[in-house]
Amino acid sequence: xxxxxxxxxxxxxxxxxxxxxxNNLNRIKQKTSDDFMKYFETTYQPPNMRDAQRRxxxxxDVLYDFSIPEDMDQSGSGKKYMIRTYxxxxxxxDTEVMAGIFEAMGYESTSNTKEADVILxxxxxxxxxxxxxxxxxxxxxxxxKLENPNLVLGICGCMSQEESVVNRILKKHPFIDLIFGTHxxxxxxxxxxxxxxxxxxxxxxxxKEGDIIENLPRSRKGNIKAWVNIMYGCDKFCTYCIVPxxxxxxxxxxxxxxxxxxxxxxxxxYKEVTLLGQNVNAYGKDLxxxxxxxxxxxxxxxxxxxxxxxxxxxxxxxxxxxxxxxAKGGNxxxxxxxxxxxxxxxxxxxxxxxxxxxxxxELVGKIRTAMPEATLTTDIIVGFPNETAEQFEDTISLVEExxxxxxxxxxxxxxxxxPAAKMKDNIPMDEKKARLQRLNKIVNQQSADAMxxxxxxxxxxxxxxxxxxxxDVLAGYTKRNKLVNFRAPDSVIGxxxxxxIIKAKTWSLDGELVQEKxxxx
Ligand code: SAH
Ligand code: SF4
Ligand code: F3S
Numbered sequence: 001x002x003x004x005x006x007x008x009x010x011x012x013x014x015x016x017x018x019x020x021x022x023n024n025l026n027r028i029k030q031k032t033s034d035d036f037m038k039y040f041e042t043t044y045q046p047p048n049m050r051d052a053q054r055r056x057x058x059x060x061d062v063l064y065d066f067s068i069p070e071d072m073d074q075s076g077s078g079k080k081y082m083i084r085t086y087x088x089x090x091x092x093x094d095t096e097v098m099a100g101i102f103e104a105m106g107y108e109s110t111s112n113t114k115e116a117d118v119i120l121x122x123x124x125x126x127x128x129x130x131x132x133x134x135x136x137x138x139x140x141x142x143x144x145k146l147e148n149p150n151l152v153l154g155i156c157g158c159m160s161q162e163e164s165v166v167n168r169i170l171k172k173h174p175f176i177d178l179i180f181g182t183h184x185x186x187x188x189x190x191x192x193x194x195x196x197x198x199x200x201x202x203x204x205x206x207x208k209e210g211d212i213i214e215n216l217p218r219s220r221k222g223n224i225k226a227w228v229n230i231m232y233g234c235d236k237f238c239t240y241c242i243v244p245x246x247x248x249x250x251x252x253x254x255x256x257x258x259x260x261x262x263x264x265x266x267x268x269x270y271k272e273v274t275l276l277g278q279n280v281n282a283y284g285k286d287l288x289x290x291x292x293x294x295x296x297x298x299x300x301x302x303x304x305x306x307x308x309x310x311x312x313x314x315x316x317x318x319x320x321x322x323x324x325x326x327a328k329g330g331n332x333x334x335x336x337x338x339x340x341x342x343x344x345x346x347x348x349x350x351x352x353x354x355x356x357x358x359x360x361x362e363l364v365g366k367i368r369t370a371m372p373e374a375t376l377t378t379d380i381i382v383g384f385p386n387e388t389a390e391q392f393e394d395t396i397s398l399v400e401e402x403x404x405x406x407x408x409x410x411x412x413x414x415x416x417x418x419p420a421a422k423m424k425d426n427i428p429m430d431e432k433k434a435r436l437q438r439l440n441k442i443v444n445q446q447s448a449d450a451m452x453x454x455x456x457x458x459x460x461x462x463x464x465x466x467x468x469x470x471x472d473v474l475a476g477y478t479k480r481n482k483l484v485n486f487r488a489p490d491s492v493i494g495x496x497x498x499x500x501i502i503k504a505k506t507w508s509l510d511g512e513l514v515q516e517k518x519x520x521x
Contacts, residue, residue: 047161047181049417051207052245055235060251060286061211068104072189076107079117083109086134087124089276089311090247091157093227094185095122098156100217101188109219113144118152118192120178123159125242127413131159138173145175152195154178156185158246160205164416174201181205182247186213209233209248214257224464224494225272226265230258230296234278236314238341239352239419240381240412243278250279252287255296262303271462271496272307273300280310281317294321301330306496307462307479312379313338315363316354327370334371335480338364339379343398344391347384351420357398364402375450375480377406382439383432384412385425392435399442405450405480407443411436444506451482451504458514459484461499463492483508 081102085095098120099109110116121137124130138155145151153176159165160181169176178195180187183206194202209232220226233248234241262273275296277283283293293310300308308331315338326332342348345356355363367374380395399407411432414421459478467475473485474493485508486499492513499511 047163047166047205048207049161049163049245052161052248053237054208055249056208060209062254062257063211063213064215066186066213066215066217068101068189069193072105072193074106075189075193076102076105076117079107080110080115081107081118081120082111082113082116083120083122084137085122086130087122087126087158089227089274090229090278091122091124092221093229093276094157094182096218096220096227097216098122098185098188099219101185103219104217105189105192113141116151118154119144120154120156123155123157125158125162125165125246125415127410127415129413131165134159135168138169138176142173142175152177152192154180154191154195156180156182158182158242161207161246162242162416166203166205170201176201178202179205183209186216209251212251212253214253222464223268224270224462225274226270227274227276228258228261228265229253229277230275230280230293230310231277231283235282236279236316236354237352239350240384240415240421242415242418245417247278250282250286252283252285254287255284255291255299258296259299259303262300262305262308266303266305269494270305271494272309273305275308275310277310278312279314279317280312281314281319281322285317292319292321294319294323294325297322297332298325298328301325301328301332303331306331307333309333309335311337315340315360318363320366323366323370333479333481334374335377336367336374337377337379338367340398340402341379341381342384342387342391343395344387345394347387347391347394350423351381351384357394361398361401373480375405376402377481378402378404379408379410380439381410381412382436383427383429385420385423386427387412396439396442399439399446403446403450404443406447407439409436409439409443448504448506451506451509453504454482454501454509455504456501458498458500459509459511460496461486461511462496463488463494465493484511485509486511486513488513 083095083098085091107118113119119141121134123134141153145153155169155176160179166179169179178191179201180191184204187204191202191204212232231250231252233250234244235250237244265273281293283296284291297308313336318338326334340360341351341353343357348356364376367376382392461476461478461484463474463476465474467473467485472487474488475483475485477483484499484501498514500514501509501511503510
């Protein structure tokens with residue numbers, strides 16, 4: 001709890017016991033004590049991470065039957081919803097689906113918590129600090145709930161899939177109305193109804209994934225770039241990672257459904273699509289047909305859409321067919337995010353990554369041969385249990401050898417119920433922090449070096465809109481995912497235009513419009 005929230009809490013506690021707030025608090029407590037205990041003993045099913053770990057053979061059913069139940073149709077008319085999103089692109093996209101469901105019920109979106117009738121926190125469980133941020137926010141929202149008992153406060157996303165989180169909310173944050181997980185967002189209308197009209201906290205978390213529901217509505221953020229799920233879940237079970245428990249087993253969407261969605265986005269004028277999955281290179285393995293990510297990309301190549309990316313790649317499943325298709329260029333971008341996690345084979349083994357340092361470097365060699373211009377970026381974990389100084393040196397040398405142009409770097413964070421969390425760890429936190437700092441310095445330098453090579457070059461920029469830091473400047477990305485800021489009229493937003501790079505910074509490039517081409521556009 002931060003200083004501000006602490007102050008808010010003490011204000012609530014010091015209020016007159018007869019005040020409206022206190023009465024509301026009593027009502028909420030009442031709701032969650034007697035009735036809830038009864039419910040807890042009879043109906044409550046906590047999420048079970050052991051169940052979540054079990055993979056069943058049965059094929060996932062694909063359903064096209066989503067609809068808003070009659071009694072919830074237009075139930076949001078005159079009301080507002082707000083969704084706060086934490087975590088990865090998968091969560092960002094789930095938020096777009098939930099926003100689509102809200103809007104199909106007649107709700108409008110708001111970014112003002114005071115105006116909202118429903119607030120959902122779409123949470124991430126990947127590291128402890130991600131979870132702490134959410135618990136901080138829950139504390140922050142409590143006064144709102146006290147002021148307005150009709151407000152529906154819900155927690156969804158990956159944290160909801162954890163037993164310990166749900167139990168903590170039950171014990172410490174009983175004013176939460178609704179908890180649901182990642183496998184049942186299509187039930188949002190029913191869950192909202194239960195939360196609004198029922199007496200108890202509604203908890204609906206499925207430990208096992210369900211079917212793939214194809215016709216969910218989506219309210220996409222923006223009309224230039226779009227996300228498209230190609231698969232759900234992860235079967236890799238890296239020993240440090242919680243995702244296989246929170247997202248269930250790997251399930252690929254049918255190629256025809258993906259192709260249709262991408263075609264539709266192209267027809268609507270979108271300029272870039274990012275295909276999403278936790279391990280996109282495993283795409284198709286669970287389907288009855290011989291078909292992988294390379295085959296899918298080859299079909300998508302013919303769609304009239306300027307840019308197609310995918311994330312995230314796992315080195316183990318990255319095959320030659322995919323490299324061959326990417327090398328054809330066109331709308332296939334030669335920026336590959338290829339998380340390595342560690343440069344030491346022993347650490348990779350304990351992490352359960354299923355490749356060695358040498359195999360990773362061999363894959364990088366193949367990619368570079370087929371796509372000499374390719375930009376490589378990565379994810380790295382520092383301070384895995386008992387990582388030695390020498391093992392860390394291997395990570396540094398690999399980063400230098402590959403020449404990653406960007407890396408997301410993390411200090412290892414133990415996650416409940418994962419194998420690594422049970423490992424004894426003798427490395428002090430100060431040492432881990434020092435390693436992270438050293439790594440970041442090298443990564444930043446490599447990023448700055450890569451940027452400096454663009455000075456004087458003309459690059460194609462997909463213009464997204466005003467820069468976040470300066471409304472007088474427009475911002476967009478190159479094919480290789482470099483952020484470019486430049487001055488230009490708003491009319492170029494949504495276009496891909498040539499920009500001359502004037503100055504390179506560590507994380508971005510400053511450019512100027514190449515005038516003649518814009519007139520042609
Ligand atoms: N599916 C992707 C990664 C998803 S999570 C992949 O396999 O590459 C994003 C990143 O978070 C991971 O690449 C890893 O670097 C980091 N991460 C995952 N679990 C972590 C943990 N317990 N502690 C620290 N970092 C972690
Ligand atoms: Fe986690 Fe590994 Fe799956 Fe990535 S591949 S989501 S790191 S288990
Ligand atoms: Fe976080 Fe879940 Fe994504 S744990 S990183 S939101 S899959």
